[in-house]
Amino acid sequence: xxTSGKPASFEVRILRQDAPGEPSRWERFRVPYETDxxxxxxxxxxxxxxxxxxxxxxxxxxWESNCLEEVCGACTMVINGRxxxxxxxxxxxLLADRPGExxxxxxxxxxxxxxxxxxxxxxxxxxxxxxxxxxxxDYSDRGPGPRQSQAEQxxxxxxxxxxSCGCCLEACPQFQKVDLxxxxxGTSDEQRNAAFDRSFLGAHAISQAMLFNGHPIGKTSAxxxxxxxxxxxxxxxxxxxxxxxxxxxxxxxxxxxxxxxxRATTIHTIKKFFDx
Amino acid sequence: MNQPTVSFLARHEFLIRRLHSLTxxxxxxxxxxxxxxxxxxxxxxxxxxxxxxxxIHSLGGLLPFVEWALIFLPILFHGILGxxxxxxxxxxxxxxxxxxxxxxxxxRATGLIAGLFILWHVFHMHGWFHFRWxxxxxxxxxxxALFRPFHAASTAxxxxxxxxxxxxxxxxxxxxxxxxxxxxxxxxxxxxxxxxPNAQKKIWxxxxxxxxILAAIGTSALFGMRHAGKSETFETIQGIENRMYEIRVxxxxxxxxxxxxx
Numbered sequence: 001x002x003t004s005g006k007p008a009s010f011e012v013r014i015l016r017q018d019a020p021g022e023p024s025r026w027e028r029f030r031v032p033y034e035t036d037x038x039x040x041x042x043x044x045x046x047x048x049x050x051x052x053x054x055x056x057x058x059x060x061x062x063w064e065s066n067c068l069e070e071v072c073g074a075c076t077m078v079i080n081g082r083x084x085x086x087x088x089x090x091x092x093x094l095l096a097d098r099p100g101e102x103x104x105x106x107x108x109x110x111x112x113x114x115x116x117x118x119x120x121x122x123x124x125x126x127x128x129x130x131x132x133x134x135x136x137x138d139y140s141d142r143g144p145g146p147r148q149s150q151a152e153q154x155x156x157x158x159x160x161x162x163x164s165c166g167c168c169l170e171a172c173p174q175f176q177k178v179d180l181x182x183x184x185x186g187t188s189d190e191q192r193n194a195a196f197d198r199s200f201l202g203a204h205a206i207s208q209a210m211l212f213n214g215h216p217i218g219k220t221s222a223x224x225x226x227x228x229x230x231x232x233x234x235x236x237x238x239x240x241x242x243x244x245x246x247x248x249x250x251x252x253x254x255x256x257x258x259x260x261x262x263r264a265t266t267i268h269t270i271k272k273f274f275d276x
Numbered sequence: 277m278n279q280p281t282v283s284f285l286a287r288h289e290f291l292i293r294r295l296h297s298l299t300x301x302x303x304x305x306x307x308x309x310x311x312x313x314x315x316x317x318x319x320x321x322x323x324x325x326x327x328x329x330x331x332i333h334s335l336g337g338l339l340p341f342v343e344w345a346l347i348f349l350p351i352l353f354h355g356i357l358g359x360x361x362x363x364x365x366x367x368x369x370x371x372x373x374x375x376x377x378x379x380x381x382x383x384r385a386t387g388l389i390a391g392l393f394i395l396w397h398v399f400h401m402h403g404w405f406h407f408r409w410x411x412x413x414x415x416x417x418x419x420x421a422l423f424r425p426f427h428a429a430s431t432a433x434x435x436x437x438x439x440x441x442x443x444x445x446x447x448x449x450x451x452x453x454x455x456x457x458x459x460x461x462x463x464x465x466x467x468x469x470x471x472x473p474n475a476q477k478k479i480w481x482x483x484x485x486x487x488x489i490l491a492a493i494g495t496s497a498l499f500g501m502r503h504a505g506k507s508e509t510f511e512t513i514q515g516i517e518n519r520m521y522e523i524r525v526x527x528x529x530x531x532x533x534x535x536x537x538x
Contacts, residue, residue, distance in 0.1 A: 081371040171372050173365045173380060198286065232286045236293035239365055240462040241380035243372045245473075256471050263468020265290070 007033050010095060011053065012042055014061055015105040017112045020119075021181070024112070028053040039079060039086035039094075040065050042102065043116075062115040070249055073165025077116045078105040083170040083247055086116075107170045109177045122178060123166050125196040126205035130228045132212055135221050146216035159211035159257065161250040168203040168244035168254055174237050175200050200237040201229070203244035207257035213264065226261075226268040235261050285360075296357045297463045299350045305456045307347055312449070312490060315432075315497035318504055322429045322513050326520055329428040330530065340406060348398075355391040362388065383458050386451040393448030401435060426521050426536040430513040433505020442502055449494040457487025 009032045017024040030053050031045045040063075047060040065075035068087045075086040080094060080103050094102050110118035148156070169175045178199050180187050209225045212218035229235045235258065244254040285292060314332075318325040335342055367381045398404060403411050403421025415421040422435040436442050461483040464470045470479045504513055521537065524530045 078371075171368070173367050173377070176364070176366065198282075230290040232282070232289050234290060236290045236466075237364070238466075239361070239380055239383075240376070240465050242376035243368070243374060246372065246374050246376075253473065255465070255476070256473065259465045259468050259471035259476075261468070262466050263471065266294075266467050269291075269294075 006035075006092075007095065007100065009033055010091075011101045012046065013101060013103045014046075014115070016061065016115050017106070018059075018114065020111055020113060027058060033091075035092075037091035039077075039089040039091070039102070039104065040068060040075060042091060043086065043104075062113075062117050064117050071163055073163035076107060076165040076167060076170075078107060078170065079103070083107060083167045085165065085249055088249065107166055109170050109172075109175055110166065111177075111180065118166075120164070120166055121192070122196045122199070123164055123169060123202070123204065125193055126201045127164070127208055129197060129201060129231075130205045130209040130212075130225050131221060132205065132208035134212065134215065134217050136217065148216060152214060156211055156214055158250075158252050159207050162204055162208060162252055163250065164204060165249065166204075167247045167249060171243035171247040172200075172202065173241050173243065174239045175202050197231075197233065199233045201233055201235070203238075203248075203254040203258060206235055206238075206261050207252060207254050210257040210260050210264070222264075223268065226265055229261055230265050230269070235265060292357065293361075294466070296354055296361070297459075297466050299354045300456070300459050301463055303346045303350050304354055305460065308452060308456055309490065312453075312494040312497050315501060316493045318429050319496050319500040322504060322516050323520060326426075326428050326517055329425050330520075330524065333425050333530070333536070351394060355387075355394075358384075358387045358391065379458055383455060383462065386455040386458075389451035390448060390455050393444070393451065397445070397448060400441075401432065424537055426533065427514060427517045427538075429501065429504040430510055430517060431505075432501045433503065433513070434510060435505070436498070436502040437505055437507075442498065445498050446495065449498060450491055453487055453491045453494055457483045457490065460486070 009030050012029045012031055014027055014029065015024050016027050029046050029051070031042050034041075043061055043063050050058050050060040052058055063075065063077070063086065065087060066072040067074070070085050070088040073085065076083065077086055079086065079089045080098055086104075091102070104116060106112045106116045107118050110120050110122065112118055176199065178195050180192060180195060206229060209229055213222040213225055238258055240255075242255050244258075245252070248254055314328045315325070317328055333339060362384045365380075365384065367377075367384070369377050369381050399415065399418075399420040401421070401423035403415035405411075405415075411421050422431060424431040436445065461476070461480050464479060465476065470476050503509070521530075525532050
């Protein structure tokens with residue numbers, strides 16, 4: 001410890017993997033302490049001097065990052081056991097919570113490309129499943145769209161803050177990793193999407209479905225989104241553990257979206273049953 | 277591309293899960309409340325409880341159908357599907373130690389405990405099936421089918437004299453009550469009745485209060501019944517039950533039925 005109460009250096013334990021499907025292993029690095037570090041700058045220090053604690057020179061640790069201000073979601077990883085963005089994970093706070101060591105792991109619900117980089121295609125596939133877009137497919141001028149009330153805007157805005165980072169999925173006890181290994185080498189897109197489409201959508205997609213169902217133009221395809229929410233792997237898989245809302249870095253009211261989707265699908269089912 | 281065959285369960289996942297949620301409240305949850313309340317009437321006095329049992333048994337030959345259609349089959353459906361749901365999740369309270377996440381785990385743990393308890397409890401008291409050959413040949417020799425409806429309090433109480441049995445009953449009752457109270461809360465989210473965090477917090481307090489009251493009723497029922505079966509009181513209570521039986525037979529309220537007495 002230095003006189004200021006800060007350590008001269010600290011240890012970083014990283015769960016590494018060379019390529020998809022390869023076994024993973026832990027490696028430890030010692031990083032000199034500097035003020036105001038975040039986990040990205042820790043990874044940069046390691047990249048500059050990729051030598052483990054036991055003196056082996058290794059390949060630099062791979063990670064993804066982009067905006068460095070917690071709006072892109074690219075640097076999402078499991079830091080000291082909790083999923084979050086590396087850019088907004090400050091070393092001083094991490095060392096205060098767990099002195100001497102920081103542990104980094106890739107998200108466990110997605111296939112690992114390499115080290116801390118994961119393949120989040122399933123997350124985006126879920127958005128396709130619920131048609132998380134506005135159905136405007138031409139260039140003709142339709143004039144101004146319908147007005148949204150202040151109340152509708154206030155309900156929609158927080159949902160638009162989703163950056164598709166995957167925190168809600170990583171922390172969800174009902175969201176299980178999809179095993180694509182049964183397809184062997186060279187899984188086709190169709191096979192992969194079919195496997196994704198049978199698995200749980202996740203909180204982010206349910207919330208986006210509710211965002212677009214609340215939009216005056218999005219409403220025109222509300223029934224299709226509700227059908228998607230009620231298909232296999234839909235909203236019914238939710239187990240109400242509510243971890244999604246607890247870990248969401250943008251504090252999106254995901255459980256409110258889930259309950260609203262529950263109500264909408266209840267009404268949709270009754271309507272389908274009696275109006276068909 | 278070969279379309280994988282989609283199972284019945286997968287095609288109707290939404291409706292089946294909603295049916296799971298519904299059966300948990302109606303009829304199972306409603307039945308649990310009635311069951312514990314009726315049994316707790318033994319605290320007031322033995323005749324009150326015996327009267328309630330006579331009322332239930334006034335269904336006569338219809339009773340087994342009502343039991344199976346409204347109680348046993350819904351519980352079996354809810355339980356079997358519950359096991360599938362349990363297998364589809366993986367708890368992570370270690371990394372994410374939040375209250376709701378613990379309740380997610382507890383909901384599954386209490387469901388499993390309640391399911392196993394109910395299987396044993398129904399065997400222990402009721403015997404599962406009421407065919408003579410089954411009761412005499414299998415259930416009774418294995419220590420089951422101990423309850424006699426026309427000696428309700430005394431036989432139920434006598435079956436609860438063992439301390440281990442009583443402890444298992446207490447665990448089973450508390451697990452069932454938690455599962456119902458917390459399940460009521462999650463069902464309200466599932467069906468979209470309470471949506472905002474604020475409403476969910478308020479309703480959780482209500483569900484917790486409901487659970488505590490029901491747990492108190494259930495615990496009273498258990499220890500009231502245990503008390504009725506104590507050797508000091510057993511004879512007196514059998515006497516009361518015998519007199520009620522004779523009067524009812526004399527009035528023509530019931531047909532004499534030795535099966536339901538011994």
